[in-house]
Amino acid sequence: MSAGNERFSAEAAAWDSNPDVHRASASALQAILQFRPDLVEAKDKNDKNDNASADGLDVLEIGCGTGLLTLRLAPYVRSIVAVDAAQGMIDALQQKLAKAVEDDGKQGKQGSGRQHRASVTPVCLVLNDSEDPALPPADPPDASDTSSTAPRRKFDLVISHLVLHHIPDHPALLRALFGCLKPGGQLALTDFENFGPQARRFHAERRMAGVEFHGIEAALFAEQMRAAGFVDVLVQPAWEMTKAVERFPGEWNAGKPKGVELETMQFPFLLCRGTKP
Ligand SMILES: C[S@@+](CC[C@H](N)C(=O)[O-])C[C@H]1O[C@@H](n2cnc3c(N)ncnc32)[C@H](O)[C@@H]1O
Secondary structure, eight states, X not given: XXXXXXXXXXXXXXGGGOHXXXXXXXXXXXXXXXXXXXXXXXXXXXXXXXXXSOOSOEEEEEXXXXXXXXXXXXXXXXXXXXXXXXXXXXXXXXXXXXXHHHHHHHTTOSSTTOOOOOEEEEXXXXXXXXXXXXXXXOSSOOTTOOSTTSOBOOEEEEEEESOGGGOSOHHHHHHHHHHXXXXXXXXXXXXXXXXXXXXXXXXXXXXXXXXXXXXXXXXXXXXXXXXXXXXXXEEEEEEEEEEEOOSSTTTTTXXXXXXXXXXXXXXXXXXXXXXXX
């Protein structure tokens, strides 16, 4: 994980300059909203109410990066705890949040007319334990328990996008995520599918640091979700993304060729969904 961590901290400042990551996050949001249409209703209600302490879901996001999915989902939910292993990514998200508050202030949007925005809490963490003291305390916190072992907040929905393929131990992750959910809480994890040897081409060779899997195997991941205790498990392709790829491994080591038409490939993306009973 440390190689990936360094890679992502180093890439954070330029992360949003890649149009692929914006397109992929926009598609992930659509897949989540199709899975949970109640989120669209919650957004409409909150927009009408102009209510700062809005109704809605408490969400945990694993591997939020610079917050491309986080900030797209924020108008639909009550709160998001956005976790990433790379401090550079968390810093980039903090900066975006600070700028949004500043822009609201300049436009005098603190009062009426302000669109609902969930409270977003960025946390730099590799999540192995649902009771990790770096997670926010249970809500409302038990005022009598000020120890670092006080119970941690539980969530209605856990999301992650393009992160599973960076995590070496899926059974351990799924056990931790199960512990983070409220009873009835759900997982909605999206990542590209391992559809065979060609799936390796999703990453250029210079971007292989921290890549543990060339996509997710749907049947295996579904089995691992059930083994962690999830029910109503469904791991299915939700959309396809067209992406430029290297013609041979290492072609882009010195940068993408300019002025030539790049080869493209279609990559299926899975939505991995399940419920904590
Ligand atoms: C490919 S990036 C995706 C970032 C973001 N979700 C997006 O789509 O723009 C993968 C992110 O997962 C983070 N990551 C990898 N393993 C992680 C772990 N075990 N816990 C938390 N974050 C992790 C990396 O630091 C990186 O920011």
